[in-house]
Amino acid sequence: MTKQNLVIIGAGMASGRVLEHLTDAAPDAFDITLFNAEPRGNYNRIMLSPVLAGDQTYEEIVTHDAAWYAERGIATRFGEHVTRIDRAAKVIHGEHGDVPYDKLILGTGSNPFMIPLPGHDLEGVIAYRDLEDTQAMMTLGAGQKCVVIGGGLLGLEAAAGMAARGVEVTVVHIMGHLMERQLDEAAGYLLKKSLEDKGITIRLQANSSEILGEDGKVTALRLDDGTDLPCDLLVMAVGIRPNVALAQEAGLAVGKGVHVDDQMCTSDADVFAVGECVEHDGAIFGLVAPLYDQAKVLARTLLGEEAAFVQKSLSTKLKVTGCDLFSAGDFGDGEGREDIVFRDPARGVYKRLVIEGNRLVGAVMYGDTADGSWFFGLIRDGTDIEEMRETLIFGPAYQGGDTADPLSAVAALPPEAEICGCNGICKGAIVEAIEAGAGDLGAVRATTKASASCGTCTGLVEQVLQVTLGDAFEMPAAQPVCGCTEHTHEDVRRLIKTMPLKSQEAVWQELGWSTRNGCHVCRPAVNFYLLADWPLEYQDDPQSRFINERKHANIQKDGTFSVVPRMWGGITNPSELRAIADAADKYDVPTVKVTGGQRIDLLGVKGEDLPAIWADLNRAGLVSGHAYSKGLRTVKTCVGTDHCRFGTQDSTGLGIKLEKVLWGSWTPHKLKLAVSGCPRNCAEATCKDIGVVCVDSGYQISIGGAAGMDVKETELLVQVASEAEAIEVVMAVTQLYREGAKYLDRIYKWMGKVGLEWIRARIKDKAERARLVAAFELSQSIYRKDPWAEHVAEQAERYQPLADLTLEAAE
Structure with a gap:
């Protein structure tokens, strides 16, 4: 069968999804040519905000690279404008040549709307689109000013990204609260407050009248009350309009967008349209979910299969600058409607449910959106909620009056x-993928595409993984420390401080331990809690540490050890x-490896050689x-x-200073930093426990990253101006972690329990920060020592072959 020529105009996310479906289902059905006015292929526009903020690079958000197109035999014409569509001859006229087509797809997307204010054509007035x-x-830096017109999602993401770069940002919004299409007034207020806490100025009910400039470049935005807002850059983020110019010139039926039927066919049987450029039954589309539905339908249509695009009720789950937002249905006021409202100001949580009769018709959530999918299902299905009305606001876990474990809400979802x-x-699709072998988030994402676009559902996907696999990622908070006691880690920490208890013997006796000296599970935890809380009164017990900490080296699977000398900030000479090379030769070290932490690891050192190799080093x-x-x-x-x-600051010098301040400190789990x-x-730095990113205006200190079994991005704690203050903040947050975290919890798990805002409030409190720094320095003055130097002589005399590995299993 002769291949048909398929031409696609526009390499956006919708047409990209069409290509995926087509080339996966029928790789030889079409000869495909792809035009794109941008000099590149498909990338995830949703993720431009993290690129702006410096959290990701453009390369990391590319969906289809050159190799992808080449593997599928797709001819790409990137950076080339299509000048005309000749429907009679079925030819596409490009700037660099013509291409015939049998079938044509318009994926021309949308254009940003630019308010025609006086001065809108000045240099430095841009949209936020590509x-x-x-x-x-990204050319703006600390001390420069930007004004963003528009308090919708796009405008706020632009504002947040530039604020993260140290830019002074003002958002101008004509309405009375932010994101009025998705949020009610109360949730909009909470969002405004959160953004202002991040240093962004918000001007509501503000109408722009003129853009001012000098020498052809923008200098300020003038409001209609006469206020001038100085700026080096002005961003308009006030909406989009379907890009219908080519379709209109070609004589296709056009309204607000290119008219399409349920099969995504235009008024020409051989021309189709998909994405933000289309109009279907009077509706145009800006969210990615319906665009992907359109793409699936269009691919099946082109392959001769029956398919129809159906507009669905949509929920909107958004993440603006670390603020979780969810809205679904109709949350407007109306006759016969009732509200159920939950507010928790301390945690920044707000939930509002709108009920009409015995049906949930709308939901708005801020700060805690975990139950959003369940509420959306009730709205979509028109479920009778009469029997659950009293507990409805608390979500699925509480239906029937039970206060189930945190994952029960996900387990209850149909x-x-x-x-x-x-x-x-x-x-169901995610569960099927997991049961078929997708055992982690990456595998689920690759198999189903769940969480592969905007990423806001990542936590929910992880919870489905937890529920389906059964083995929780971490012990439930209510679980006892071990079989020796009924007390939780949190109980033990609290009682050690309040009773007070200053020795292991006191803990065993006063807290009713069932064993005389604890066990291999509880002894390391209790030892750490006592050491952290009573540094002057308690003496560290080496025998209550894991085997690696007792031997001051990492035991390997063959019983040998790994020895890693410290290299301050990754610097050596x-x-x-x-000395390292001589030691490797002298002790027949079989493997010398550079670690991910910029150090050298000597692997395979015999146990009896440890004291001697330490001495040489x-x-x-x-x-x-x-x-x-x-x-x-x-x-x-x-x-x-x-x-x-x-480079904006001396990152190496700061890293060395931080390491010399922090080394030797015992913490609930391993602690990794980067500058x-x-x-x-x-x-x-954004995947470490504590990360420092240097910017022109100072130092951004973030916490809660991980790059192991769990992959977590850090969240901004504070930004400071000086190196000295950066060191002080890192010391304080380390001590706060030492004082409050459960043993073997990394910082991100501790942060998930107490909340970033709680941590930030204590770090920003000058008196509390000073107390934490003093407590950390006191502990360091007592416990910081080089264990290799301290134990060389002792270990040389006492060394005996390793026999007791009872603590190794717990590690």
């Missing part, structure tokens, strides 16, 4: 409940390198890198201003 707009905003709104993926000035400890491991750095042309010299983030 990569070029994002790059223009298989048809939508989890990923962008891709229309329901719980020829003398240290010679000590003589060269090297100390233990604590690669085995529940404490500071590394401070990873980039080269910063010393060598890099992009990046600019937002390009070469030191990967």
Whole structure:
């Protein structure tokens, strides 16, 4: 069968999804040519905001790269405008040549609406629509000013991204509250307050009258009350309009968008349209979920299969600058409607349900959106909620009066409940993928595309994984420390402080331990809690530590050990390198490896050689890198201003200072830091327990990252102006973590329990910060020592072959 020529105009997310469906289902059905006015292929526009904020790079949000198109035999004409569609001859006229077609897809997307204010054509007045707009905003830095017109999702993401870069941002919005299409007034107020806490100025009910400029460049926005808002850049984010110019010139039926039927066919049987450029039954579309539905229908139509696009009720789950938002249905006021409202100001949580008769017709949620999918299902299905009315606001876990565990809400969702709104993926499809072998988030994402677009459903997908696999990622909070006691970790920490208890014996006796000396599970935890809470009164018990901490080296599977000398901030010198090489030769070390933390690991050291190799390394000035400890491991750095042309601060110097301040400190779990010299983030600071990103105006300190079994991005804690204050903040948050976290919880798990705002409030409180720094310094003055140097002589005398590994299993 002869292949048909398929031409697609526009390489956006909707047409990209059509290509995926087509080439997966029938790779040889069409000869495909893809035009795109942008000089690139399909990328995830939803993720431009993290690129703007410096959290991701453009390369990380590319959906289809050159290799992808090449593998599928798609001819790409990127950076080339289509000048005309000749429907009679069935030819596309491009700037660099013509292409015939049998079938044509218009994926021309939309154009940003630019308010025709006087001065709108000045240099520095842009929209926020594509990569070029994002790059223009990325040229601004600390001390410069930007005005954003528009308090919708796009405008707020633009504002937040630039604020994260140190830009002074003012948002001008004509309405009375932010995101009025998605949020009611109360939720809009909470969002405004949160953004203002991040340093963004919000001007509501503000009408723009004129854009001012000098020498052809923007200088300010003038409001109709005469106020001038100075700016180096002005961003308009006030909406989009379907791009119908080509279709209109070609004589296709056009209204607000290109008219299409249920099969995505235009008024020409051989021309189809998909995405933001289309109008279907009077509606146009801006959210990605219906665009992907259209793409699936169009692909099936082109392959001769029956399919029809049906407009669905939509829920909107959004994440604006770390604020979780959800809205669904109609939350407007009306006769016969009632509200159920839940407010928790301390946690910044607001929920409003709108009921008409015995049906839920609308829901707005701010701060806690975990039950959004369940509420949306009730709205969509028209469920009678009379029997659950009294507990409805508390979500599915509380129906029937039970206060179930935190995952019960997800467990209660029916298989048809939508989890990923962008891709229309329901719980049942995710469960099927998990049962077929998709055992982690990445596998589920690759198999089903759930959480692969905007990412706001990632937590929900992870919860479905937890429920389906059964083995929770962490112990329930109410579970006892071990079989020796009925007390939880939280109970034990609280009682140690309040009773007070200052020895292990006191804990066993006063808290009713069933064993005389604890066990291999509880002894390390109790030892840490006592050490952290009573540094002057309690003496560390080495025998209550894991085998690696007792031996000051990492035990390997063959019984040998790994020895890692400390390299401050990843910096070394020829003398240290010679000493390491000499030690490797002298002790027949079989493997010498560079670690991910910018150090050198000597693997395969015999147990009996440990004291001697430590002594040799000590003589060269090297100390233990604590690669085995529940404490500071590394401070990873980039080269910063010393060598890099992009560096904004001395990241290497700060990293060395932080490591020298923090080394030797015991913490609930291992602690990893990084310092990046600019937002390009070469030191990967945004996936560490504590990360510092240097910017022109100072230092952005973020916490709660992880890159192990769980992958977590840090969240901004504070920004400070000086290196000294950055060190002080890191010391304070480390001490706060030491004082409050459950043993073996990384910072992100502790942060998930107490909340980032709780941590931030204590770090910003000057008196509390000073107390935390003083407590940390006191502990360091007592416990910081090089265990290799301390134990060389002792270990040489006492060493005996390793026999008791009872603590290893718990690690």
